[in-house]
Amino acid sequence: MSKQTTPAAGSHPGRVIDIDVKTEMEGSFLEYAYSVIYARALPDARDGLKPVHRRILHQMSEMGLRPERGHVKSARVVGEVMGKLHPHGDGAIYDTLVRMAQSFSMRLPLIDGHGNFGSLDSGPAAMRYSEARLAKAAMAMVEGTDEDTVDFGANYDGALTEPSVLPAAFPNLLVNGATGIAVGMATNMAPHNLIEVVAAARHLLAHPKATLQELMQYVPGPDLPTGGKIVGLDGIRDAYETGRGSFRMRATTRIENVSAKKRGIVVTELPYSVGPERVLGKIADLVRSKKLQGISDVIDLTDGQNGTRLVIEIKNGFHPEAVLEDLFKLTPMEETFSINAVALVHGQPQTLGLKSLLDVYLTHRIEVTRRRSEFRRRRADERLHLVDGLLIAIVDIDQVIQLIRTSDDANAAKAKLIANFKLTDTQATYILDMPLRRLTKFSRIELEGEQKELRDRIQDLTNLLDSEKAMRALVSDELAAVAKNFGTPRRTVLLESSGVATISVPLEVADGPTRILLSATGLIARTADLADLPATIWQSERARHDVIASSVVTTAHGDLGVITSHGKIHRLRAIDLPVIPPLVSGTSLAGGAPLAEILRLEKGERAIALACLSEDGEGIALATSLGIIKRVQPEVLVNKNEWEIISLKPKDEVVGAIQLTTGNEELVFITNDAQLLHFNVSAVRAQGRAAGGIAGISLSSGSAVTYFNAFMPSEKDVVITISAPSDALPGTAGSIKVSDFAEFPGKGRATGGVRAHRFLKGEDQIVAAYAGPTPIRATSANGTAIEIGLTLSKRDASGSPVPGPISAIAGPVE
Helix, strand or coil, X not given: CCCCCCCCCCCCCCCCCCCCHHHHHHHHHHHHHHHHHHHHHCCECCCCCCHHHHHHHHHHHHCCCCCCCCCEEHHHHHHHHHHHCCCCCHHHHHHHHHHCCCCCCCCCCCEEEECCCCCCCCCCCCCCCCEEEECHHHHHHHCCHHHCCCCEEEXXXXXXXXXXXXXXXXXXXXXXXXXXXXXXXXXXXCCCCHHHHHHHHHHHHHCCCCCHHHHHCCCCCCCCCCCCEEECCHHHHHHHHHCEEEEEEECEEEEEECCCCCEEEEEEECCCCCCHHHHHHHHHHHHHCCCCCCEEEEEECCECCCECCEEEEECCCECHHHHHHHHHHHCCCEEEEEEECEEEEXXXXXXXXXXXXXXXXXXXXXXXXXXXXXXXXXXXXXXXXXXXXXXXXXXXXXXXHHHHHCXXXXXXXXXXXXXXXXXXXXXXXXXXXXXXXXXXXXXXHHHHHHHHHHHHHHHHHHHHHHCHHHHHHHHHHHHHHHHHHHCCCCCCEEECCCCCCCCCCCCECCCCEEEEEEECCCEEEEECCCCCECCEECCCXXXXXXXXXXXXXXXXXXXXXXXXXXXXXXXXXXXXXXXXXXXXXXXXXXXXXXXHHCCCCCCCCCEEEEEECCCCCCCEEEEECCCEEEEECCCCCCCCCEEECCCCCCCCCEEEEEECCCCCCEEEEEECCCEEEEEEHHHCCEECCCCCCEECCCCCCCCCEEEEEEECCCCCEEEEEEEECCCCCCCCCCEEEEEEHHHCCCCCCXXXXXXXXCCCCCCCEEEEEEEEECCCEEECCCCCEECCCCCCECCCCCCEECCCCCCEEECCEC
């Protein structure tokens, strides 16, 4: 306790009062706490606004900054609010103004901003650069403040008045949420969908005893401005029941091929209040500390027009699904939102559930509608009173004018009017204040029409005020109109699961067997399906049909070779190739990547076949257009990514290559002049990588090998040849013939073979061919699947018309 002291000599005499410091501190702290709670940190449960938000909206309405007007500098708005209503720092006012304009902060923005109002990762421009006006939704918040719908109180210096609450035509606290820290308490409320909240409010209006379960059928959960997903609804139900609860927010992602060699995770929506830079920074920290593996790069493609887009590239050899699970666990791509629904009710902070929040709002809105109706009825009564007086006066307008002219002053004229026409003081004053030219122009019919309209309006308003049911119906209709005007579809997906499902996929891709596929159109992919595959990989109706041109089995972390028409073999890592699901009839190779995007080939160089890079097995058989055959083991050159496997003569090229599996296959040549030769692979000795091969088939002058294959003979083998004129345009259909392979006798290596097709008139070359097992499929250059009938003809017969131009034929993949 302080002590009383005597003033020092020369000082002014005064009085020192003994006080208890503890009592003084407690009182001062309580006053401070009450000020923070009531006047700063907590929103009012009725309009969902803190004082600073309310003052900004009210003052902008007073300034006439409506949606149809032009924007004004934000600094002007801040100055008006600070000078007249909110005597605090301009920074706090501008921050509030900015947040009400941000579509990623507010589910229904109340300010229409022009200029840089910031992003999740960066702040806004200075208030002298940005401009603002009220959004259309804000007009629904302030509409009716001039009709005595809410109470007004004095501002901070008593010079002006301000509303204690706004009329609020929609439940703003639920729609836009709120956050604030007071003394000893805090509030944190999630945004919701306007259409859903209005639907719940209207149901509660019609059924005041509705249960929480019924209301949650309309409001199943929050709807966040940034979209994303909410995982687990148990915490949401707790929050709606008690006012406290939590839920997990998760980014919206998809796994796709981000390049020819890379798969990646594409993030299109992030949790509420989480920016891309925050996610990028956390990923970088985790990768540096080796707590997060499998990520090769992260690219931020977010922009103002296309929204959020983060591309997280996954290293080859890692499962994107497993990496995504780690991202959810370790980064802000999954965050927790804790609901603490604390708001002011009659000036007191309370924790409110969903039904309580709607009850408080609806009570307020019914009161606003009642006061508005009373105000309008009162104004209509006042106008009707004046119209009644005008109708009395206009019956004898000449006498009224003469009476006024003969009066000494206005008081005398008023007294005469009251006495002669039995008018009230208000009616007489109104007639005297009206210019004579207006009084003489009044029409009795118009006044009687206005009189009837006013009486009908008063009766309607009276009926409304006398009926609780009609009042609630009007509030419901007005809420429906607001939802129709400002409502938008739900953005956030709600998931029932309360936890992250355990993914059985390991982080790294196991080094197991995998099949590599090369299609006739140049797509390449890998699959874990090692079963026999159909000849055709059928894509969707709009996509190009395709056939598998070559297939090889290796391991996921192994290498394979691509043999090209230039006699080279290019090394590829299987793990670098895109993965497609197991293939069955009716599926597609749509997940494959164009080989041209993976390999850099020379001009005119084409991929012919795939091969295992292993010196085990029976090696590779390849043939050239000049009839050369070579059998070679695919020697692996560790320090090179490409090398020659055959030394080609000028103007020669590889036309076919086959991975041998048994060493007892039959080698088949078909030339463009319709000769077919086949012999056993044992007739060809293995050669080294630099050798040029040996003679495979003897060609006549000007002819060349069109097709080459190697397979184990069976009863299902056929030979297909397609002929056409040499001067025919590309894509022109010719004639096709199908023969039994058994009809073609074997000949020795380096012989000319036997005739496989008799040309019709005008035909002089074989443009496409196939020899091997059935079933077979064919496709045209324009992507149309072509069915080939298996009606067999003699080996040297002519063909029948082709159903359409054929670009590729293939048999089953073994």
